[in-house]
Amino acid sequence: MTETKKKTKQSDFGIDVEEMAQAGVHFGHKASKVHPKIKPYLFGARNAVHVFDLEKTAEKLKEALIFIQQLIAEEKTLLLVGTKVQIRELVKEFAKECSLPFVSERWLGGTFTNFETIKKRIDYFKDLEAKKTSGELEKYTKKERAMMDKELHNLEIKVGGIKELTKIPDAVFVLDMQKDCLAVKEASRKGVKVIAITDTNCDPTLADYSIPANDDAISSVKYILDKVKKAILDKKPKAKK
Numbered sequence: 515m516t517e518t519k520k521k522t523k524q525s526d527f528g529i530d531v532e533e534m535a536q537a538g539v540h541f542g543h544k545a546s547k548v549h550p551k552i553k554p555y556l557f558g559a560r561n562a563v564h565v566f567d568l569e570k571t572a573e574k575l576k577e578a579l580i581f582i583q584q585l586i587a588e589e590k591t592l593l594l595v596g597t598k599v600q601i602r603e604l605v606k607e608f609a610k611e612c613s614l615p616f617v618s619e620r621w622l623g624g625t626f627t628n629f630e631t632i633k634k635r636i637d638y639f640k641d642l643e644a645k646k647t648s649g650e651l652e653k654y655t656k657k658e659r660a661m662m663d664k665e666l667h668n669l670e671i672k673v674g675g676i677k678e679l680t681k682i683p684d685a686v687f688v689l690d691m692q693k694d695c696l697a698v699k700e701a702s703r704k705g706v707k708v709i710a711i712t713d714t715n716c717d718p719t720l721a722d723y724s725i726p727a728n729d730d731a732i733s734s735v736k737y738i739l740d741k742v743k744k745a746i747l748d749k750k751p752k753a754k755k
Contacts (some may be wrong), residue, residue, distance in 0.1 A: 527741055531568045537737035539727045540566045541576050542714030551717050555726035564714045571726050575738065578709050578723040579745040585685055586749040592709075593676070595697045596689035597621060601735055605689070609675065612746045615683065616675040617697070626700035629682050637678050639669040685709060687742070690729045691716040711738060715738050 534540065542548070542556070557567040560568070574686070585592050594604040594616040602618040609616035625632050643666060645651050651659055685707040688694050692713070698720055701708045710721035711729040713741035718724035728734035 533570050537733040538731040540568050540735045541728045547715045549715055549717050551719055552714050566726050575725050578725050581723050582747050583749045586746055593683040593686045595694050599622045615679050619671050623695050626682050636673050639673055675721045681711045696723035
């Protein structure tokens with residue numbers, strides 16, 4: 515491979531088409547499930563399954579990464595949303611490494627459109643958490659403490675990932691537009707920018723920054739998240755200067 519071809523193959527952020535193919539980023543859904551607006555990003559069909567044009571995916575991923583770095587540089591808030599069972603641990607690990615708020619369980623209706631109510635639940639959760647840590651709950655009976663522990667556990671599942679949010683985030687990164695369509699709808703209503711992995715059964719125009727790619731394979735989602743993580747961590751030190 516010549517140096518020129520090598521440079522063409524590898525775009526900014528280390529995005530590599532061959533690596534994307536190895537991760538299964540290019541596989542879509544069955545041809546019968548294709549959304550008409552995703553067609554410009556498709557290469558064709560293979561065994562009745564649509565395949566993404568990875569050159570176009572690479573360009574859209576690059577655009578999303580540039581925007582994410584702008585958010586980080588401006589110290590704005592990005593919320594990660596991925597509630598599929600198979601990627602929950604991946605979402606939690608990524609959010610922890612990048613210091614991002616996240617939703618890995620069910621999206622709570624009203625998280626954006628009724629944030630004041632959600633914020634009250636967050637404040638209650640943090641207050642109860644603080645009381646448990648300080649030992650203040652020890653004055654209650656064993657049965658009462660058991661009930662409070664159960665409530666703490668349920669609140670941790672529901673709002674634990676967003677407990678540091680003090681306002682609606684500036685942008686949301688959705689890993690599956692079909693699964694978390696409510697998050698996309700609420701973001702649109704409240705003017706929150708949407709970054710989203712957009713599979714062949716999704717409408718890419720619903721996202722401000724659409725990444726046409728396989729949202730089912732863990733390897734595909736991980737490839738994209740790895741690029742996002744590097745983009746965030748590379749920018750964070752600069753933002754603190």
